[in-house]
Amino acid sequence: MSSAEPPRWPSDVQYLCTQRYHSSVPNNIRDHLLPKSQTRSLSSTAPPVSIKQVTTDNHPAKGQRGLFATRKIPPRTHIIDYVGEVHCDERPNSDYDLSLYRSPEGVSVGVDASRVGNEARFINDYRGVALKPNALFEERRNAAGELCMAVWSGKEEVRKGQEILVSYGKGFWQARSSSTAESACDACKLGSE
Ligand SMILES: C[S@@+](CC[C@H](N)C(=O)[O-])C[C@H]1O[C@@H](n2cnc3c(N)ncnc32)[C@H](O)[C@@H]1O
Numbered sequence: 001m002s003s004a005e006p007p008r009w010p011s012d013v014q015y016l017c018t019q020r021y022h023s024s025v026p027n028n029i030r031d032h033l034l035p036k037s038q039t040r041s042l043s044s045t046a047p048p049v050s051i052k053q054v055t056t057d058n059h060p061a062k063g064q065r066g067l068f069a070t071r072k073i074p075p076r077t078h079i080i081d082y083v084g085e086v087h088c089d090e091r092p093n094s095d096y097d098l099s100l101y102r103s104p105e106g107v108s109v110g111v112d113a114s115r116v117g118n119e120a121r122f123i124n125d126y127r128g129v130a131l132k133p134n135a136l137f138e139e140r141r142n143a144a145g146e147l148c149m150a151v152w153s154g155k156e157e158v159r160k161g162q163e164i165l166v167s168y169g170k171g172f173w174q175a176r177s178s179s180t181a182e183s184a185c186d187a188c189k190l191g192s193e
Pocket of ligand 1: 060061064066095122123125126127128129
């Protein structure tokens with residue numbers, strides 16, 4: 001489901017409010033992720049975040065976008081779900097792909113927000129920006145019972161105006177610094193330690 005784009009949304013990415021399922025997701029896995037009995041509805045509350053251009057000189061993602069808190073976010077609070085295309089095919093070139101689920105048979109499911117997604121795709125990694133992350137990825141079932149990867153605040157509150165920063169995990173950066181790395185692997189995805 002797509003909706004009105006938030007300010008500073010890039011023109012080459014489609015804005016989505018709910019996950020889209022790629023044809024590579026087998027029906028049995030799709031049924032596990034989104035039980036058929038459930039209907040999806042849009043949340044009426046806007047997430048407490050805003051997309052901004054990063055302008056700080058020593059920020060390693062200067063010139064790119066980042067996601068910032070629009071109000072104080074208490075500790076251990078749900079901030080936003082990471083919405084994108086749920087898929088089971090390989091996305092070795094995506095910098096917006098994270099692991100969602102691995103089935104008992106070993107099928108890996110990812111959420112890729114490189115072409116479609118929501119504000120969460122703009123969350124940067126804390127390295128070179130802050131001493132530690134102030135948010136983390138953790139899966140949850142939303143109100144419709146759908147399995148999602150969500151972004152939560154950490155042990156401390158996030159102050160209004162602060163950048164939301166997670167750890168992408170060492171695997172994400174190792175895969176991008178090593179020319180010999182096997183990039184089509186779970187460890188190359190966002191949030192993989
Ligand atoms: C999921 S995107 C984050 C949003 C991105 N800044 C944008 O404007 O689309 C991941 C990419 O952001 C950049 N990035 C995020 N955190 C970074 C960091 N701590 N240092 C350097 N680059 C970072 C890298 O280019 C990385 O591949």
